[in-house]
Amino acid sequence: MNNDHKPARPIFDLDMLRTMVMVADCGSFTTAATRLHSTQSTVSQKVRRLEELVGHQLLDRSSREIHPTDAGIILLGYARHLLAVSNQLGEALSSGMSVTIRLGVPDDFAASNTMPVLAAFNRKHPKVKLEIISGLSADLLRSYDRGELDLILIKQRRHSREANACRSETMEWIDSATRPCFEQDPIPLVTFPSRGLYRDDMISALEALGRTWRICFTGTSLASIQEAVANGFGISLLPTRAVTSDHKVLGINDGLSPITAFEIAVFHRPTTDPVVEELADVLIQIVDEEGQ
Missing domain, CATH: 3.40.190.10 (Periplasmic binding protein-like II)
Structure with a gap:
């Protein structure tokens, strides 16, 4: 009998993986901490523990904006997959639980055909608690960055910030x-x-x-x-x-030329709940239909 023992494989904590993904997406420990409702020191500690666990440096901290190393890129691919599977499992097991989605939309969408469509979405998902806030796009974006909103539909200058989806604004x-x-x-x-x-x-x-x-x-x-x-x-x-x-x-x-400097943008986090992604698709469909 061979008594040699292979080293124990690391067991990955989803919370550490979620933290790593958020830091990589934000390019900043401070912004990631805000979105995770945590402190910068706690976020840094979790990333360090993950690096110790895998035995590799996962983030390049040498510049102002943080970037994943080669090992970090590999880990991020698997981390996103594991988090997605975890979300899907939670959705499958949450038949008796509710999900809260905090949605921000501009006034002109709140006053248009958007509301009946959102109401229909709510009826389709009776366990989803939809909290809708309307206001100026700049205010909604700041609330999203502070982690106060899960999904936003806003107007912005074209290409000013990368979004999950963009459409030109007439x-x-x-x-x-x-x-x-x-x-x-x-x-x-x-x-x-x-x-x-x-x-x-x-x-x-x-x-x-x-x-x-x-x-x-x-x-x-x-x-x-x-x-x-x-x-x-x-x-x-x-x-x-x-x-x-x-x-x-x-x-x-x-004498007035058309103004083409603006676009409609949808933002949600990469590790969001699948039902948030579904609602984001609904918003994009609303924008497409109103643009026809």
Whole structure:
């Protein structure tokens, strides 16, 4: 009988693997700690323990942004697979459990056909607790980065940040249908706050025309912007889906070129629950249908 003993194979802890994946995806221990609702020291300790367990350095910490080593790349492939299988197993065994999805969407989607589709998704998954927050895209993205949202649908400048899925955003210049004010000088503008999208592009386009302008109305909600334009407070720039019969669309004949600088983006984490991925696919389908 051979009494030689082979070294025990390491048993991988899913929590350590999840931490490693999050650090690699974020490129930062600090950001990963925020998303994991943990501390930077705890995250660093878990990665070090994993490195000791496998006997290899898994992350290159020599630059400002952290990158996986060759061994880390190999481990990450298997780690993602194991975490996905774990999520699938949890889903299969959670017939009596509920899943909470915190979803962030901009106002113009919250006010469109999105809500009936999300309600239908909720009926299909009665054990899913869907918490929906609407607001400015910049605010939703910050909440997502802090780990406060699981899935977001936002508007951003094209290619400004890599997302799970992106679609181009169709924009329209709009004036009041009954009280147009485009010919006024200076031209009055209806805008979102300075941290919102579209504002700088509106100003740049008008200045390129040689037009003077003034901001007449600033609103934080889509409804306030729509109403202000409809009642003749000024012109604005909104997604096509937000244009109503109370608005007049301005275009090339008015000297205004189309704005193509924006896109709709969907974000969720790589290690997310399968039902979150399913909801993300639903959001992408909504965007595709509204863009047709």
